[in-house]
Amino acid sequence: MFSLGAIKIPTVAFLRKQLNTTALIEFGKYIQKVFPAVFSTEFIQHEVVGEYSYLFTVRGSDPQLMPYMLLAHMDVVPASEEGWKFPPFSAEEDEGYIYGRGTLDNKNSAIGILQALEFLLRRNYRPRRSFYIGIGHDEEVSGLDGGKQIAMLLQARGVKLSFLLDEGSGILDGVIEGIKSPVALIAVTEKGSLTLNLTVRSDPGHSSAPPKETSIGILAAAVSRLEKNPMPRLFGYGPELMMFEHLASEFAFPLNIVMKNLWLFSPLVSRIIERKPTGNSMVRTTTALTIFKAGIKFNVIPHLASAAVNFRIHPAQKVAEVLEIVKDTIDDDRVEITVTEAFDPLPISPWDDQALGVQIFRRTIMDVFPHVSSIAPGVCIGNTDSRHFTNLTDAIYRFNPVVLKADDVSRIHGWNERISVKDYEKQVEFLFQLIQNSDIDKLPKPHLSTHEL
Ligand SMILES: CCCCCCCC/C=C\CCCCCCCC(=O)N[C@@H](CCC(N)=O)C(=O)O
Numbered sequence: 001m002f003s004l005g006a007i008k009i010p011t012v013a014f015l016r017k018q019l020n021t022t023a024l025i026e027f028g029k030y031i032q033k034v035f036p037a038v039f040s041t042e043f044i045q046h047e048v049v050g051e052y053s054y055l056f057t058v059r060g061s062d063p064q065l066m067p068y069m070l071l072a073h074m075d076v077v078p079a080s081e082e083g084w085k086f087p088p089f090s091a092e093e094d095e096g097y098i099y100g101r102g103t104l105d106n107k108n109s110a111i112g113i114l115q116a117l118e119f120l121l122r123r124n125y126r127p128r129r130s131f132y133i134g135i136g137h138d139e140e141v142s143g144l145d146g147g148k149q150i151a152m153l154l155q156a157r158g159v160k161l162s163f164l165l166d167e168g169s170g171i172l173d174g175v176i177e178g179i180k181s182p183v184a185l186i187a188v189t190e191k192g193s194l195t196l197n198l199t200v201r202s203d204p205g206h207s208s209a210p211p212k213e214t215s216i217g218i219l220a221a222a223v224s225r226l227e228k229n230p231m232p233r234l235f236g237y238g239p240e241l242m243m244f245e246h247l248a249s250e251f252a253f254p255l256n257i258v259m260k261n262l263w264l265f266s267p268l269v270s271r272i273i274e275r276k277p278t279g280n281s282m283v284r285t286t287t288a289l290t291i292f293k294a295g296i297k298f299n300v301i302p303h304l305a306s307a308a309v310n311f312r313i314h315p316a317q318k319v320a321e322v323l324e325i326v327k328d329t330i331d332d333d334r335v336e337i338t339v340t341e342a343f344d345p346l347p348i349s350p351w352d353d354q355a356l357g358v359q360i361f362r363r364t365i366m367d368v369f370p371h372v373s374s375i376a377p378g379v380c381i382g383n384t385d386s387r388h389f390t391n392l393t394d395a396i397y398r399f400n401p402v403v404l405k406a407d408d409v410s411r412i413h414g415w416n417e418r419i420s421v422k423d424y425e426k427q428v429e430f431l432f433q434l435i436q437n438s439d440i441d442k443l444p445k446p447h448l449s450t451h452e453l
Pocket residue numbers: 105139140141142143167168169170175176273278279282380381382383384404409412
C-alpha cells in the first residue's frame with residue numbers, strides 16, 4: 001500500500017534557492033518512521049547529503065560483485081489548487097487511484113524503493129551485490145545540490161557502478177499510435193536542454209504616442225518566429241531509430257514493414273508522429289516558450305520585455321547547433337540572447353547481451369509484467385538526476401516500472417497526477433524482484449520467449 005503520508009508532504013521545488021525546506025525535513029523524518037528496518041539494519045548506512053537528500057549504502061555479502069544504484073527524488077513541481085479533482089497534496093483515493101503531486105514523479109519510486117527494501121529486510125534478506133539508493137531533494141530544479149552532490153561523494157569514494165536505474169520512461173500502453181499492447185521503454189539516453197533568456201529594450205514613454213515598434217512587439221515577433229519554425233526533423237538519426245526497430249513487430253501490416261525500414265521511411269514516419277506532442281519530442285529538438293514578462297501599466301510603454309525559451313535537444317544535435325539556428329531564426333539584433341542553462345544530450349548507454357542492467361531489467365519486467373509484449377531502448381524526453389552520474393558508470397537507464405496510458409503522460413507536471421493502487425503495488429513488486437535478480441553474478445542465458453529481446 002502506498003505510504004499516503006509521503007504525498008501529503010508538500011516538498012515543492014520552485015527554484016534552486018526556493019525549496020520548501022520544512023517539507024523536505026519532514027519527508028526525511030517520515031521515511032525514518034515508516035521504514036524502520038532500512039534505517040536500523042547493520043549492513044545499511046544512511047547519510048544525509050546536501051542537507052536534505054538521502055544516500056543509502058546497502059553492503060552486500062559478496063564484495064566481488066560490482067554495485068549498482070537506484071535513484072529517485074522526493075521533491076515535486078508546484079501544483080495549483082484549481083484544475084484538480086482532489087487537492088494535490090490530499091492523497092485522496094478514488095476508484096482505485098491515489099491522486100496527488102508526486103504520485104508518478106517521483107515519490108512512487110522514492111517510497112517504492114524503500115518499501116521493497118523494507119519488505120526484503122523483514123524477510124531477513126541480505127543481498128549479495130551491494131547497491132546504493134539515492135533520494136534527491138532538488139531534481140525538479142537541476143539536482144545540483146542533491147543528486148549531483150551524491151554523485152560527487154560516491155566519486156570521491158572511488159565508487160564505480162555496474163548500472164544505474166532512475167525515472168524517465170515507463171510501460172506505455174496506448175501511448176504510441178499503432179501499438180496496441182503495452183511496451184516497456186527503457187531510456188538509454190536523455191535529451192539535452194538549452195534555456196535562453198530573450199530581452200528587448202526600448203525607450204519607455206506615454207501610450208498615447210507609441211513608437212512603431214515596442215519592446216513587447218519586437219519580442220513577441222521573435223518568439224513567434226521560433227514557434228512557427230520548428231527545429232529540423234532528426235528522426236532516425238538518434239537512438240529513437242533503435243527504439244522503433246525494436247518495436248516494429250508490434251505494428252500491424254503495413255506499418256511493421258515501414259518501421260523495419262526506417263532508413264527509407266523515416267521522413268514519412270516523422271511527419272506522422274510529429275503531430276502529437278510526445279511524438280514530436282522524438283522527432284526533433286523541441287521549442288517551448290515558457291515565460292513572457294513585460295509591462296507594468298496599460299498607458300506606459302514598457303522599457304523591457306523578456307521571455308524564456310526552453311529547448312529539449314534531440315540526441316543527434318548539440319547545444320551550439322541549436323543556438324546557431326535560434327540566432328538565424330530570430331534574425332534581429334534588438335533581441336538580446338543569453339544562455340540560462342545548457343547541456344548536450346546524454347551519452348547512449350549500452351543495449352546488448354553484455355549489458356548486465358538491461359538483462360536484469362528484462363528478466364524482472366518479464367517476471368512482474370508478463371503482459372508486456374516488447375522491451376525496447378528509448379529516449380527520455382525530460383531530464384533526470386541520473387545525468388550527474390556519468391563519471392560513475394556508462395550504463396545509465398531511465399525506467400519507472402509503471403503502466404502509463406495515453407492521458408497519463410500529461411498528468412506528469414500537470415493536473416490530476418495519479419497512480420492506481422495496483423500499479424504502485426506492481427512497482428514495489430518490480431523493485432523487490434529487481435534487487436533479488438541483481439544478485440546474479442553472471443548474465444542469464446538469452447530468454448527464448450515471444451518477448452522482444
Ligand atoms: C512516439 C512516442 C514516444 C513517446 C514517449 C513518451 C514517453 C513518456 C513517458 C514518461 C514521461 C517522461 C517523464 C520524464 C521525466 C522527467 C523528469 C523531470 O521532470 N525532470 C525535469 C528536470 C528539470 C531540471 N532543471 O533538471 C525536467 O525535465 O524538466
